[in-house]
Amino acid sequence: MTVQTTPSLLEADLTATADRDAAELQAAVEALGERIFGGALASMELATVHLGLRLGIYQALQELGPATSEALAASVGLDERYLREWLEQQAVAEILTCANDGAAPEDRRYEVPAATAAVLLDVGTPAYLGPLAHLAVGIGVAVPAVEESFRAGGGVPFHAYGAEVRHGLGLLNGATFDRDLAAWIATMPDIDQRLRSGRRPAVLDLGCGVGRSTLALARAYPNAVIHGIDLDAASVEEARAAAAQAGLADRVTFAVADAAELSVAGEGRFDLVTVLEALHDMGDPVGALTSARRHLREGGAVLVADQLTRDAYAADGDPLERFQYGCSVLHCLPATRAEDHLVAHGTVIRAEHVTAWARDAGFPKVEILAIEDPFWRFYRL
Numbered sequence: 487m488t489v490q491t492t493p494s495l496l497e498a499d500l501t502a503t504a505d506r507d508a509a510e511l512q513a514a515v516e517a518l519g520e521r522i523f524g525g526a527l528a529s530m531e532l533a534t535v536h537l538g539l540r541l542g543i544y545q546a547l548q549e550l551g552p553a554t555s556e557a558l559a560a561s562v563g564l565d566e567r568y569l570r571e572w573l574e575q576q577a578v579a580e581i582l583t584c585a586n587d588g589a590a591p592e593d594r595r596y597e598v599p600a601a602t603a604a605v606l607l608d609v610g611t612p613a614y615l616g617p618l619a620h621l622a623v624g625i626g627v628a629v630p631a632v633e634e635s636f637r638a639g640g641g642v643p644f645h646a647y648g649a650e651v652r653h654g655l656g657l658l659n660g661a662t663f664d665r666d667l668a669a670w671i672a673t674m675p676d677i678d679q680r681l682r683s684g685r686r687p688a689v690l691d692l693g694c695g696v697g698r699s700t701l702a703l704a705r706a707y708p709n710a711v712i713h714g715i716d717l718d719a720a721s722v723e724e725a726r727a728a729a730a731q732a733g734l735a736d737r738v739t740f741a742v743a744d745a746a747e748l749s750v751a752g753e754g755r756f757d758l759v760t761v762l763e764a765l766h767d768m769g770d771p772v773g774a775l776t777s778a779r780r781h782l783r784e785g786g787a788v789l790v791a792d793q794l795t796r797d798a799y800a801a802d803g804d805p806l807e808r809f810q811y812g813c814s815v816l817h818c819l820p821a822t823r824a825e826d827h828l829v830a831h832g833t834v835i836r837a838e839h840v841t842a843w844a845r846d847a848g849f850p851k852v853e854i855l856a857i858e859d860p861f862w863r864f865y866r867l
Protein backbone atom coordinates (compact mmCIF):
# COMPACT_ATOMS: atom_id res chain seq x y z
CA MET A 487 0.00 0.00 0.00
CA THR A 488 1.30 3.45 -0.92
CA VAL A 489 0.94 6.12 1.69
CA GLN A 490 0.23 9.57 0.23
CA THR A 491 2.09 12.26 2.24
CA THR A 492 1.16 15.94 2.11
CA PRO A 493 3.79 18.48 3.25
CA SER A 494 3.18 19.84 6.71
CA LEU A 495 2.70 23.57 7.11
CA LEU A 496 6.26 23.84 8.44
CA GLU A 497 7.70 22.08 5.41
CA ALA A 498 5.74 24.37 3.07
CA ASP A 499 7.07 27.37 4.92
CA LEU A 500 10.64 26.10 4.64
CA THR A 501 10.23 25.52 0.91
CA ALA A 502 8.82 29.01 0.36
CA THR A 503 11.69 30.54 2.37
CA ALA A 504 14.28 28.56 0.45
CA ASP A 505 12.70 29.64 -2.87
CA ARG A 506 12.71 33.26 -1.76
CA ASP A 507 16.35 33.04 -0.60
CA ALA A 508 17.37 31.47 -3.88
CA ALA A 509 15.56 34.19 -5.86
CA GLU A 510 17.16 36.92 -3.76
CA LEU A 511 20.58 35.36 -4.17
CA GLN A 512 20.08 35.12 -7.93
CA ALA A 513 19.02 38.77 -8.12
CA ALA A 514 22.02 39.84 -6.01
CA VAL A 515 24.39 37.80 -8.17
CA GLU A 516 22.97 39.37 -11.33
CA ALA A 517 23.14 42.88 -9.84
CA LEU A 518 26.77 42.48 -8.78
CA GLY A 519 27.65 40.95 -12.13
CA GLU A 520 26.14 43.98 -13.86
CA ARG A 521 28.10 46.29 -11.55
CA ILE A 522 31.38 44.53 -12.28
CA PHE A 523 30.73 44.66 -16.03
CA GLY A 524 29.69 48.32 -15.73
CA GLY A 525 32.85 49.03 -13.74
CA ALA A 526 35.08 47.37 -16.34
CA LEU A 527 33.31 49.30 -19.10
CA ALA A 528 33.59 52.58 -17.20
CA SER A 529 37.26 52.10 -16.41
CA MET A 530 38.07 51.41 -20.06
CA GLU A 531 36.05 54.38 -21.27
CA LEU A 532 37.72 56.56 -18.66
CA ALA A 533 41.14 55.47 -19.98
CA THR A 534 40.07 56.54 -23.49
CA VAL A 535 39.02 59.92 -22.04
CA HIS A 536 42.47 60.17 -20.46
CA LEU A 537 43.99 59.57 -23.93
CA GLY A 538 41.73 62.16 -25.54
CA LEU A 539 42.72 64.78 -22.98
CA ARG A 540 46.43 63.99 -22.85
CA LEU A 541 46.71 63.96 -26.64
CA GLY A 542 44.71 67.17 -27.01
CA ILE A 543 42.12 65.51 -29.24
CA TYR A 544 38.98 66.94 -27.62
CA GLN A 545 40.45 70.42 -27.67
CA ALA A 546 41.48 70.16 -31.32
CA LEU A 547 38.11 68.72 -32.36
CA GLN A 548 36.27 71.46 -30.56
CA GLU A 549 38.33 74.06 -32.38
CA LEU A 550 37.91 72.35 -35.78
CA GLY A 551 34.16 71.76 -35.52
CA PRO A 552 32.70 68.62 -37.19
CA ALA A 553 35.72 66.79 -38.65
CA THR A 554 36.75 63.48 -40.20
CA SER A 555 39.49 61.34 -38.68
CA GLU A 556 41.84 62.47 -41.45
CA ALA A 557 41.26 66.19 -40.88
CA LEU A 558 41.62 65.70 -37.14
CA ALA A 559 44.81 63.64 -37.55
CA ALA A 560 46.32 66.41 -39.67
CA SER A 561 45.33 68.98 -37.08
CA VAL A 562 46.72 67.18 -33.99
CA GLY A 563 49.59 65.33 -35.68
CA LEU A 564 48.43 61.85 -34.61
CA ASP A 565 48.09 58.50 -36.37
CA GLU A 566 44.85 58.47 -38.41
CA ARG A 567 44.05 54.78 -37.91
CA TYR A 568 44.21 55.03 -34.11
CA LEU A 569 42.20 58.23 -34.20
CA ARG A 570 39.50 56.69 -36.37
CA GLU A 571 39.04 53.80 -33.90
CA TRP A 572 39.03 56.22 -30.97
CA LEU A 573 36.43 58.45 -32.67
CA GLU A 574 34.12 55.50 -33.33
CA GLN A 575 34.55 54.33 -29.73
CA GLN A 576 33.85 57.81 -28.36
CA ALA A 577 30.67 58.08 -30.44
CA VAL A 578 29.51 54.60 -29.38
CA ALA A 579 30.17 55.63 -25.78
CA GLU A 580 28.12 58.81 -26.39
CA ILE A 581 31.00 61.09 -25.43
CA LEU A 582 31.30 62.54 -28.95
CA THR A 583 28.59 62.77 -31.59
CA CYS A 584 28.76 61.68 -35.21
CA ALA A 585 26.94 63.93 -37.67
CA ASN A 586 26.66 61.29 -40.43
CA ASP A 587 26.57 57.81 -38.91
CA GLY A 588 25.72 56.06 -42.16
CA ALA A 589 28.72 57.36 -44.13
CA ALA A 590 31.89 55.35 -44.82
CA PRO A 591 34.28 55.31 -41.84
CA GLU A 592 36.70 57.79 -43.45
CA ASP A 593 33.88 60.21 -44.24
CA ARG A 594 32.22 60.27 -40.83
CA ARG A 595 32.39 63.63 -39.13
CA TYR A 596 32.57 63.87 -35.37
CA GLU A 597 32.11 66.74 -32.99
CA VAL A 598 32.31 67.64 -29.30
CA PRO A 599 28.81 68.14 -27.85
CA ALA A 600 28.29 70.96 -25.36
CA ALA A 601 27.95 68.60 -22.36
CA THR A 602 31.27 66.92 -23.16
CA ALA A 603 32.96 70.29 -23.51
CA ALA A 604 31.56 71.36 -20.13
CA VAL A 605 32.83 68.28 -18.29
CA LEU A 606 36.13 67.74 -20.10
CA LEU A 607 37.28 71.13 -21.36
CA ASP A 608 35.66 74.06 -19.58
CA VAL A 609 38.24 74.46 -16.84
CA GLY A 610 36.56 77.36 -15.06
CA THR A 611 33.20 75.74 -14.28
CA PRO A 612 32.12 73.46 -11.41
CA ALA A 613 31.13 70.84 -14.01
CA TYR A 614 34.79 70.30 -14.98
CA LEU A 615 35.83 66.74 -14.01
CA GLY A 616 38.08 65.58 -16.89
CA PRO A 617 41.21 65.25 -14.71
CA LEU A 618 39.53 62.39 -12.81
CA ALA A 619 40.48 60.32 -15.86
CA HIS A 620 44.19 61.06 -15.26
CA LEU A 621 43.82 60.22 -11.58
CA ALA A 622 42.15 56.89 -12.30
CA VAL A 623 44.78 55.89 -14.86
CA GLY A 624 47.62 56.92 -12.53
CA ILE A 625 46.14 54.93 -9.69
CA GLY A 626 45.72 51.93 -12.00
CA VAL A 627 49.39 52.05 -12.94
CA ALA A 628 50.41 51.43 -9.32
CA VAL A 629 48.00 48.56 -8.56
CA PRO A 630 50.73 45.84 -8.78
CA ALA A 631 52.82 47.79 -6.24
CA VAL A 632 49.76 48.09 -3.97
CA GLU A 633 49.22 44.35 -4.29
CA GLU A 634 52.78 43.82 -3.10
CA SER A 635 52.19 46.18 -0.15
CA PHE A 636 49.20 44.11 0.93
CA ARG A 637 51.57 41.12 1.14
CA ALA A 638 54.64 42.74 2.62
CA GLY A 639 53.30 45.80 4.46
CA GLY A 640 55.12 49.02 3.67
CA GLY A 641 53.76 51.41 1.09
CA VAL A 642 53.87 52.89 -2.39
CA PRO A 643 55.46 56.35 -2.47
CA PHE A 644 53.49 59.22 -3.97
CA HIS A 645 56.02 59.57 -6.81
CA ALA A 646 55.42 55.95 -7.89
CA TYR A 647 51.94 57.00 -9.10
CA GLY A 648 53.70 59.15 -11.70
CA ALA A 649 52.74 62.27 -13.57
CA GLU A 650 49.14 61.13 -14.10
CA VAL A 651 48.19 61.44 -10.43
CA ARG A 652 50.34 64.54 -9.89
CA HIS A 653 48.84 66.30 -12.90
CA GLY A 654 45.33 64.94 -12.35
CA LEU A 655 45.28 66.40 -8.83
CA GLY A 656 46.84 69.65 -10.01
CA LEU A 657 44.32 70.12 -12.82
CA LEU A 658 41.26 69.08 -10.83
CA ASN A 659 42.04 70.95 -7.63
CA GLY A 660 43.71 73.81 -9.51
CA ALA A 661 40.47 74.69 -11.28
CA THR A 662 38.71 74.76 -7.90
CA PHE A 663 41.41 76.89 -6.30
CA ASP A 664 41.35 79.41 -9.15
CA ARG A 665 37.59 79.69 -8.81
CA ASP A 666 36.94 79.36 -5.06
CA LEU A 667 40.03 79.73 -2.87
CA ALA A 668 39.70 83.48 -2.31
CA ALA A 669 36.02 83.04 -1.38
CA TRP A 670 36.94 80.34 1.17
CA ILE A 671 39.45 82.64 2.83
CA ALA A 672 36.92 85.48 2.81
CA THR A 673 34.83 83.42 5.28
CA MET A 674 37.62 84.35 7.75
CA PRO A 675 37.38 88.16 7.41
CA ASP A 676 40.20 88.86 9.90
CA ILE A 677 42.62 86.67 7.92
CA ASP A 678 41.41 88.07 4.59
CA GLN A 679 42.07 91.56 5.87
CA ARG A 680 45.58 90.68 7.12
CA LEU A 681 46.44 89.20 3.74
CA ARG A 682 45.33 92.39 2.00
CA SER A 683 47.35 94.63 4.29
CA GLY A 684 50.43 96.44 3.00
CA ARG A 685 52.85 95.00 5.53
CA ARG A 686 54.07 92.01 3.54
CA PRO A 687 51.63 89.30 4.75
CA ALA A 688 52.81 85.70 4.40
CA VAL A 689 51.12 82.36 3.73
CA LEU A 690 52.55 78.87 4.17
CA ASP A 691 50.96 76.22 1.91
CA LEU A 692 51.65 72.73 3.30
CA GLY A 693 51.38 69.80 0.86
CA CYS A 694 51.13 72.23 -2.05
CA GLY A 695 51.51 69.60 -4.81
CA VAL A 696 52.28 71.20 -8.17
CA GLY A 697 51.57 74.62 -6.67
CA ARG A 698 48.13 75.42 -8.01
CA SER A 699 46.85 76.58 -4.60
CA THR A 700 50.07 78.50 -3.96
CA LEU A 701 49.69 80.40 -7.21
CA ALA A 702 45.97 81.00 -6.64
CA LEU A 703 46.84 82.48 -3.22
CA ALA A 704 49.45 84.74 -4.81
CA ARG A 705 46.95 85.99 -7.40
CA ALA A 706 44.25 86.58 -4.80
CA TYR A 707 46.60 88.50 -2.48
CA PRO A 708 49.05 90.64 -4.48
CA ASN A 709 50.76 91.99 -1.32
CA ALA A 710 51.48 88.55 0.10
CA VAL A 711 54.48 86.28 -0.10
CA ILE A 712 53.61 82.61 -0.30
CA HIS A 713 55.79 79.63 0.55
CA GLY A 714 54.72 76.18 -0.62
CA ILE A 715 56.20 72.94 0.65
CA ASP A 716 55.65 69.37 -0.44
CA LEU A 717 57.36 66.04 0.19
CA ASP A 718 57.28 65.14 -3.51
CA ALA A 719 60.30 66.53 -5.38
CA ALA A 720 58.72 66.26 -8.86
CA SER A 721 55.69 68.27 -7.70
CA VAL A 722 57.89 70.99 -6.24
CA GLU A 723 59.97 71.19 -9.41
CA GLU A 724 56.81 71.69 -11.49
CA ALA A 725 55.44 74.19 -8.97
CA ARG A 726 58.62 76.29 -9.29
CA ALA A 727 58.39 76.21 -13.09
CA ALA A 728 54.71 77.24 -12.95
CA ALA A 729 55.52 80.17 -10.64
CA ALA A 730 58.28 81.34 -12.98
CA GLN A 731 55.98 81.01 -15.99
CA ALA A 732 53.28 83.01 -14.22
CA GLY A 733 55.78 85.75 -13.39
CA LEU A 734 55.22 85.18 -9.65
CA ALA A 735 58.57 83.69 -8.65
CA ASP A 736 59.56 86.91 -6.84
CA ARG A 737 57.02 86.26 -4.07
CA VAL A 738 56.15 82.58 -4.45
CA THR A 739 58.80 80.10 -3.29
CA PHE A 740 58.79 76.36 -2.84
CA ALA A 741 60.77 73.72 -0.97
CA VAL A 742 60.79 69.95 -0.71
CA ALA A 743 60.10 69.16 2.95
CA ASP A 744 58.06 67.03 5.31
CA ALA A 745 55.37 69.24 6.85
CA ALA A 746 55.86 67.49 10.19
CA GLU A 747 59.57 68.24 10.32
CA LEU A 748 59.41 71.68 8.89
CA SER A 749 61.42 74.63 10.03
CA VAL A 750 60.96 77.55 7.69
CA ALA A 751 63.34 80.35 8.59
CA GLY A 752 61.55 82.60 11.04
CA GLU A 753 58.91 80.40 12.66
CA GLY A 754 55.92 82.47 13.70
CA ARG A 755 55.91 84.64 10.62
CA PHE A 756 52.87 83.37 8.69
CA ASP A 757 49.40 84.95 8.79
CA LEU A 758 47.80 81.88 7.25
CA VAL A 759 48.88 78.26 6.91
CA THR A 760 46.87 76.22 4.40
CA VAL A 761 46.65 72.41 4.21
CA LEU A 762 44.47 71.77 1.19
CA GLU A 763 43.44 68.17 0.56
CA ALA A 764 46.76 67.09 2.01
CA LEU A 765 46.32 66.44 5.75
CA HIS A 766 44.96 62.94 5.20
CA ASP A 767 48.00 62.22 3.00
CA MET A 768 50.51 63.12 5.67
CA GLY A 769 52.20 60.34 7.61
CA ASP A 770 52.20 62.39 10.80
CA PRO A 771 49.15 64.69 10.75
CA VAL A 772 49.60 65.81 14.37
CA GLY A 773 53.24 66.66 13.64
CA ALA A 774 52.17 68.59 10.52
CA LEU A 775 49.55 70.58 12.45
CA THR A 776 52.01 71.21 15.27
CA SER A 777 54.48 72.67 12.81
CA ALA A 778 51.65 74.69 11.18
CA ARG A 779 50.82 76.15 14.61
CA ARG A 780 54.47 76.97 15.33
CA HIS A 781 54.76 78.86 12.04
CA LEU A 782 51.73 81.08 12.72
CA ARG A 783 52.01 84.74 13.57
CA GLU A 784 50.03 85.96 16.59
CA GLY A 785 46.38 86.09 15.45
CA GLY A 786 47.00 83.95 12.35
CA ALA A 787 45.01 80.82 11.46
CA VAL A 788 45.34 77.43 9.81
CA LEU A 789 42.87 76.54 7.05
CA VAL A 790 42.43 72.81 6.48
CA ALA A 791 40.31 71.63 3.55
CA ASP A 792 39.79 67.90 3.40
CA GLN A 793 37.25 65.24 2.53
CA LEU A 794 33.54 65.81 3.04
CA THR A 795 32.60 62.64 4.91
CA ARG A 796 29.75 61.35 7.00
CA ASP A 797 30.09 61.54 10.78
CA ALA A 798 30.86 57.86 11.21
CA TYR A 799 31.59 54.69 9.29
CA ALA A 800 28.55 52.87 7.93
CA ALA A 801 28.63 50.06 5.40
CA ASP A 802 25.97 51.54 3.09
CA GLY A 803 28.33 54.16 1.65
CA ASP A 804 27.10 56.85 -0.71
CA PRO A 805 28.99 57.29 -4.03
CA LEU A 806 31.29 59.98 -2.58
CA GLU A 807 32.33 57.80 0.33
CA ARG A 808 32.78 54.82 -1.99
CA PHE A 809 35.01 57.00 -4.17
CA GLN A 810 37.01 58.10 -1.11
CA TYR A 811 37.47 54.50 0.05
CA GLY A 812 38.59 53.51 -3.47
CA CYS A 813 41.21 56.28 -3.40
CA SER A 814 42.20 55.23 0.09
CA VAL A 815 42.83 51.55 -0.67
CA LEU A 816 44.61 52.22 -3.96
CA HIS A 817 46.46 55.48 -3.33
CA CYS A 818 46.26 57.49 -0.12
CA LEU A 819 46.85 54.71 2.41
CA PRO A 820 49.77 53.13 0.50
CA ALA A 821 51.32 56.55 -0.25
CA THR A 822 51.00 57.61 3.39
CA ARG A 823 52.41 54.34 4.70
CA ALA A 824 55.41 54.86 2.43
CA GLU A 825 56.23 57.88 4.61
CA ASP A 826 57.07 55.37 7.29
CA HIS A 827 55.08 56.95 10.06
CA LEU A 828 52.86 55.20 12.52
CA VAL A 829 49.61 57.00 11.73
CA ALA A 830 48.67 56.29 8.13
CA HIS A 831 45.06 57.29 8.08
CA GLY A 832 43.86 57.04 4.50
CA THR A 833 41.43 59.23 2.57
CA VAL A 834 38.32 58.96 4.72
CA ILE A 835 39.08 61.70 7.21
CA ARG A 836 36.13 62.62 9.40
CA ALA A 837 35.56 65.77 11.43
CA GLU A 838 36.37 63.84 14.62
CA HIS A 839 39.84 62.98 13.27
CA VAL A 840 40.73 66.55 12.33
CA THR A 841 39.41 67.77 15.67
CA ALA A 842 41.43 65.22 17.65
CA TRP A 843 44.64 65.86 15.66
CA ALA A 844 44.23 69.63 16.06
CA ARG A 845 43.74 69.25 19.81
CA ASP A 846 46.84 67.02 20.06
CA ALA A 847 48.76 69.63 18.05
CA GLY A 848 47.91 72.27 20.64
CA PHE A 849 45.06 74.18 18.99
CA PRO A 850 42.49 75.33 21.53
CA LYS A 851 39.67 75.63 19.02
CA VAL A 852 38.48 74.00 15.78
CA GLU A 853 35.78 75.73 13.77
CA ILE A 854 34.01 74.13 10.82
CA LEU A 855 33.57 76.93 8.32
CA ALA A 856 30.21 77.55 6.66
CA ILE A 857 31.41 76.75 3.13
CA GLU A 858 29.27 74.65 0.81
CA ASP A 859 31.38 72.35 -1.35
CA PRO A 860 30.44 69.02 -2.96
CA PHE A 861 33.73 67.34 -2.01
CA TRP A 862 35.43 69.07 0.92
CA ARG A 863 34.88 70.25 4.48
CA PHE A 864 36.74 73.30 5.79
CA TYR A 865 38.28 73.76 9.23
CA ARG A 866 39.73 76.84 10.81
CA LEU A 867 42.24 76.06 13.55
Ligand SMILES: C[S@@+](CC[C@H](N)C(=O)[O-])C[C@H]1O[C@@H](n2cnc3c(N)ncnc32)[C@H](O)[C@@H]1O
Nearest residue numbers: 659693694695716717718744745762764767768
Ligand atom coordinates in the same frame (compact mmCIF):
# COMPACT_ATOMS: atom_id res chain seq x y z
C1 LIG B 1 46.15 65.03 -2.62
S1 LIG B 1 47.65 65.89 -2.86
C2 LIG B 1 47.09 67.56 -2.80
C3 LIG B 1 48.06 68.52 -3.39
C4 LIG B 1 47.57 69.97 -3.41
N1 LIG B 1 47.35 70.51 -2.11
C5 LIG B 1 46.30 70.06 -4.23
O1 LIG B 1 45.23 70.20 -3.65
O2 LIG B 1 46.38 69.94 -5.45
C6 LIG B 1 48.49 65.69 -1.34
C7 LIG B 1 49.90 66.24 -1.34
O3 LIG B 1 50.45 66.10 -0.04
C8 LIG B 1 51.83 65.84 -0.19
N2 LIG B 1 52.35 65.27 1.07
C9 LIG B 1 52.11 64.05 1.57
N3 LIG B 1 52.75 63.90 2.72
C10 LIG B 1 53.39 65.06 2.98
C11 LIG B 1 54.22 65.51 4.05
N4 LIG B 1 54.48 64.73 5.09
N5 LIG B 1 54.72 66.76 3.97
C12 LIG B 1 54.44 67.55 2.92
N6 LIG B 1 53.68 67.18 1.88
C13 LIG B 1 53.16 65.93 1.92
C14 LIG B 1 51.88 64.90 -1.37
O4 LIG B 1 53.18 64.83 -1.92
C15 LIG B 1 50.85 65.54 -2.29
O5 LIG B 1 51.43 66.46 -3.16
